[in-house]
Amino acid sequence: xxxxxxxxxxxxxxxxxxxxxxxxxxxxxxxxxxxxxxxxxxxxxxxxxxxxxxxxxxxxxxxxxxxxxxxxxxxxxxxxxxxxxxxxxxxxxxxxxxxxxxxxxxxxxxxxxxxxxxxxxxxxxxxxxxxxxxxxxxxxxxxxxxxxxxxxxxxxxxxxxxxxxxxxxxxxxxxxxxxxxxxxxxxxxxxxxxxxxxxxxxxxxxxxxxxxxxxxxxxxxxxxxxxxxxxxxxxxxxxxxxxxxxxxxxxxxxxxxxxxxxxxxxxxxxxxxxxxxxxxxxxxxxxxxxxxxxxxxxxxxxxxxxxxxxxxxxxxxxxxxxxxxxxxxxxxxxxxxxxxxxxxxxxxxxxxxxxxxxxxxxxxxxxxxxxxxxxxxxxxxxxxxxxxxxxxxxxxxxxxxxxxxxxxxxxxxxxxxxxxxxxxxxxxxxxxxxxxxxxxxxxxxxxxxxxxxxxxxxxxxxxxxxxxxxxxxxxxxxxxxxxxxxxxxxxxxxxxxxxxxxxxxxxxxxxxxxxxxxxxxxxxxxxxxxxxxxxxxxxxxxxxxxxxxxxxxxxxxxxxxxxxxxxxxxxxxxxxxxxxxxxxxxxxxxxxxxxxxxxxxxxxxxxxxxxxxxxxxxxxxxxxxxxxxxxxxxxxxxxxxxxxxxxxxxxxxxxxxxxxxxxxxxxxxxxxxxxxxxxxxxxx
Numbered sequence: 001x002x003x004x005x006x007x008x009x010x011x012x013x014x015x016x017x018x019x020x021x022x023x024x025x026x027x028x029x030x031x032x033x034x035x036x037x038x039x040x041x042x043x044x045x046x047x048x049x050x051x052x053x054x055x056x057x058x059x060x061x062x063x064x065x066x067x068x069x070x071x072x073x074x075x076x077x078x079x080x081x082x083x084x085x086x087x088x089x090x091x092x093x094x095x096x097x098x099x100x101x102x103x104x105x106x107x108x109x110x111x112x113x114x115x116x117x118x119x120x121x122x123x124x125x126x127x128x129x130x131x132x133x134x135x136x137x138x139x140x141x142x143x144x145x146x147x148x149x150x151x152x153x154x155x156x157x158x159x160x161x162x163x164x165x166x167x168x169x170x171x172x173x174x175x176x177x178x179x180x181x182x183x184x185x186x187x188x189x190x191x192x193x194x195x196x197x198x199x200x201x202x203x204x205x206x207x208x209x210x211x212x213x214x215x216x217x218x219x220x221x222x223x224x225x226x227x228x229x230x231x232x233x234x235x236x237x238x239x240x241x242x243x244x245x246x247x248x249x250x251x252x253x254x255x256x257x258x259x260x261x262x263x264x265x266x267x268x269x270x271x272x273x274x275x276x277x278x279x280x281x282x283x284x285x286x287x288x289x290x291x292x293x294x295x296x297x298x299x300x301x302x303x304x305x306x307x308x309x310x311x312x313x314x315x316x317x318x319x320x321x322x323x324x325x326x327x328x329x330x331x332x333x334x335x336x337x338x339x340x341x342x343x344x345x346x347x348x349x350x351x352x353x354x355x356x357x358x359x360x361x362x363x364x365x366x367x368x369x370x371x372x373x374x375x376x377x378x379x380x381x382x383x384x385x386x387x388x389x390x391x392x393x394x395x396x397x398x399x400x401x402x403x404x405x406x407x408x409x410x411x412x413x414x415x416x417x418x419x420x421x422x423x424x425x426x427x428x429x430x431x432x433x434x435x436x437x438x439x440x441x442x443x444x445x446x447x448x449x450x451x452x453x454x455x456x457x458x459x460x461x462x463x464x465x466x467x468x469x470x471x472x473x474x475x476x477x478x479x480x481x482x483x484x485x486x487x488x489x490x491x492x493x494x495x496x497x498x499x500x501x502x503x504x505x506x507x508x509x510x511x512x513x514x515x516x517x518x519x520x521x522x523x524x525x526x527x528x529x530x531x532x533x534x535x536x537x538x539x540x541x542x543x544x545x546x547x548x549x550x551x552x553x554x555x556x557x558x559x560x561x562x563x564x565x566x567x568x569x570x571x572x573x574x575x576x577x578x579x580x581x582x583x584x585x586x587x588x589x590x591x592x593x594x595x596x597x598x599x600x601x602x603x604x605x606x607x608x609x610x611x612x613x614x615x616x617x618x619x620x621x622x623x624x625x626x627x628x629x630x631x632x633x634x635x636x637x638x639x640x641x642x643x644x645x646x647x648x649x650x651x652x653x654x655x656x657x658x659x660x661x662x663x664x665x666x667x668x669x670x671x672x673x674x675x676x677x678x679x680x681x682x683x684x
Contacts, residue, residue: 001025001036004114006061006085007053011042013064017094019106027107027354043067050074059083061113064090087113091374092389096382104356105385111350112390115343117335122267123312127186127220127240129263132156134178135225138163139246143225143256144171150260151221156192157206158226165202173198175208176215181222181231184313185240185262190217221259225252234297234424237316239268271317271334274310278329280540280563282306288540288565291516292321292330295427319397320427326518326561327541328483334393341405341480341487347388348409349475358469360387361406364417365395368455372417376457387464396428400518401484403435403449404491410475413467417460418453425451434517438492438581441511442499444473474498485518489558496583509584517579520562522555525574526594529553531610535566535575545590551598551610554590557582602635603643614638 001008001024008028012019021036028036039046042064053060054075062071065088075084089109093102131151133140136158144153148171155173157163166173176192183189195215196208224231224243232238242259244251280289283306292301292308300314301321310330322332331337344361351359362383364370373389376382383389388411392398395416406414416432418425428451436449448470452463476494480487499507513519522544531553536546543559544566546552567575598607599614618637621628628634632651636644 001028001030001034002058003028003061003110005059006114007056007058008036008061008063008110009039009042009050009053010036010063010089011039011046013090013094014041017090018099019094020103023103024106027103028110029107029350029353043070047074051078054078054080054082054084057082059085061085061087061110063087063110066090085113091377092383093385095377096385098385099382101385104351104354105388107354108347108351108356108359108388112343112347115339115346118339120333120335121270121273123270125185125239125266125268125313127262127264127266128152129221130154130219131221131223131259132188132190132217132219133223133225134158134231135246136160136227139252140225141166141171141173143223143252146256147260151263154219156217158228159194160206163206165204165206169198173206175211176217178231179214184238184311185266186220187313188219188222188240190219191215192217221262223255223259233299234316237298237318238314239316268313269317269334270312271315271319271332272310272312272321273331273333274308275329275331276307278327278540279307280327280329280561280565281308283538283540283565283569286538286565286568288538288563288568289326289561291324291326295320295324297424317394318424319394320424322484323397323399323427323431326485326563328485331483332397334397337401337484337487338480338482340392340402344390344402344405345409345477345480347390348406348411349477351388352410352475356386358386358412358472359410360384360464360467361411361414362387362389362417362464363395363398363414364389364391365393366391368419369417372455372457372460376461380457380461383461384464396424398428399431399484399488400434400438401488401491403431404438404488404495405480406491407439407444407448407473408476408478408491408494410472412470412472413448413450415450415452415464415467418451420453420455422453430516433514437513438511439495441513442495442507443502444495444499445470485561492581493583509582511581511583513579513581515579516562517581518561519579519581520560521557521578521580521582522560522566522593523576523578524553524555524593528572528574529594530572530613531594531596532571534569534571538565538569540565544593550595552595553593555593556590557587599638601640601643602638603647604640606640606642608640 010019010024019038021038024036025034039049042049050071060082062084065086068086071084087109089106092109093099093105096102129151131147131153133144133153133155137160140155140157144155147153153171155171156176157173158177160175174195174197176195178190179193180191181188192215193213194211196211199207199209220240222241225246227246230243232241235241235243240262242255244255246252282288293303297318298314298316300311301308317334319332321330348359370391373383395418398416403414416428432449432451439448440446452460454460473495478490496507531551533546533553536544540563541559541561543556545554562577562579564577567577597611599609599611600607614637618634622634636647639647
């Protein structure tokens with residue numbers, strides 16, 4: 001059977017899954033006479049089917065992830081270039097107490113797996129194995145001796161006490177306290193206080209020489225056994241930095257095993273592409289949007305004038321910046337938003353086409369969620385038939401665009417699976433709250449979005465079974481195109497279109513949103529606005545605009561990202577923000593905020609400036625300032641720039657003119673005056 005241009009190989013895993021070839025083909029939208037060919041032991045007795053499919057050269061989709069390493073090995077042995085993708089339908093659907101009803105889910109999982117992953121750009125890293133072991137006692141030296149033959153080791157002891165002297169200094173040992181640290185794998189930079197070398201005469205315990213402050217040090221890898229405050233924020237996400245509990249020998253050994261492999265040249269994904277031209281951080285040293293700076297756990301983002309700077313070597317790929325960025329300047333690429341939405345579309349539309357109802361989307365990451373689902377399938381009842389697992393690289397990458405698309409494509413509820421006691425879920429909580437407010441405002445009710453933070457498979461199952469059966473919105477079929485913001489708008493407008501009526505009343509055309517939402521209105525106190533248009537020059541999206549031919553300020557709500565730059569720039573302080581989503585078509589067109597009559601030049605009648613502003617200036621300066629004591633000087637305020645110059649030249653007024661300069665006198669002039677004096681004049 002073929003699905004979206006790929007040859008599908010399905011195995012019932014020795015009959016442990018109740019699969020039917022005809023039912024599967026029908027669920028996958030195949031012609032009535034089509035029957036899916038099912039294997040029973042594709043990885044062993046029937047492996048020739050895989051070989052033949054490889055030799056045919058058609059892209060393959062294998063419904064097995066457990067034996068993916070074996071299939072990849074067979075592919076390498078045959079030197080095949082046939083693309084092969086894998087999808088798990090066993091732990092996610094077939095191994096379940098509701099497996100008999102899981103055919104729509106299986107069809108959905110297969111359809112989602114046909115969406116190709118784009119090629120990801122990468123960032124190079126290089127490490128020579130120069131390692132700093134930072135500790136307080138002899139345990140740091142013991143660890144150094146384990147690694148001495150594999151890495152270039154230096155031990156730094158922070159305020160050591162009673163550390164035994166070393167009969168053979170085969171490993172450098174110094175004293176120091178790390179005051180500041182920055183960098184990443186292959187390029188760590190440290191500032192060290194109390195730096196000192198050991199005295200050669202140390203006898204019972206190590207003694208150190210005179211300390212030095214502010215010493216600089218560089219290394220490729222850091223193993224922190226100090227047990228103190230981590231050297232980096234979100235230290236567990238910093239490549240090349242290990243901080244095991246020094247009192248846990250197993251954790252220390254795990255860190256050592258990982259550290260010895262970090263020598264050579266590596267590549268990490270370029271998680272975020274930054275588009276500075278879209279950034280709404282600042283304009284003219286006025287700060288507006290700080291969303292990405294507020295949520296980045298690793299410090300990979302820093303202010304850089306009116307923009308921000310991303311360090312891809314430090315970025316750990318949590319995706320929080322992309323989830324909260326209102327303009328798309330922080331573009332998360334693992335995968336891009338459009339690819340994620342396309343996978344959602346394929347999953348949910350296939351589930352509905354196969355007869356599935358009341359789908360619950362369970363979003364999880366591979367590190368925590370996949371093992372939990374596997375454990376539930378192997379040792380419990382497995383996932384319910386209506387629960388569709390959806391794996392993402394990081395759950396904190398989820399923004400309102402994802403949730404809006406999920407409900408627009410026909411899901412009835414979304415649950416996000418997280419590890420317990422995570423401290424980096426603030427951006428996810430904001431996205432969930434924003435989406436909940438939107439759904440509630442449209443009349444879909446509460447409780448459609450939730451967070452399950454557990455590491456217990458039984459608790460996960462209990463939480464999923466406790467979800468009420470809610471009717472899903474009528475599914476859309478739009479293609480996910482454009483930026484995250486575009487996808488969010490497409491999804492939200494569809495949800496508004498199919499929203500339920502309350503007592504015969506249509507859903508509201510405007511939904512109020514919590515503070516910080518990326519959609520909203522700008523409210524201008526027209527009475528206090530002087531039409532200086534500083535807000536127009538500050539607006540990064542063109543939501544505020546002017547008219548080059550007339551004193552007029554307009555606002556396009558659809559383009560507003562609520563960055564606050566207009567509010568912070570306005571000299572009159574007459575601008576406030578109103579977070580909301582406006583579903584009216586008028587939101588996409590400029591709306592007049594304020595306009596005034598232009599002032600016409602009293603000499604040539606050409607319009608210039610604003611009438612009220614020109615008259616106000618003339619009134620305040622006339623007769624009250626020495627430069628404007630005469631009427632003709634006041635009249636110049638009422639002239640355009642060209643006529644002002646003409647009037648000044650006609651009156652022969654030279655602003656640089658002054659009294660005649662005295663003639664220059666020389667020495668000869670003084671001698672001539674002396675010669676002209678009377679001879680009989682007596683000296684005084």
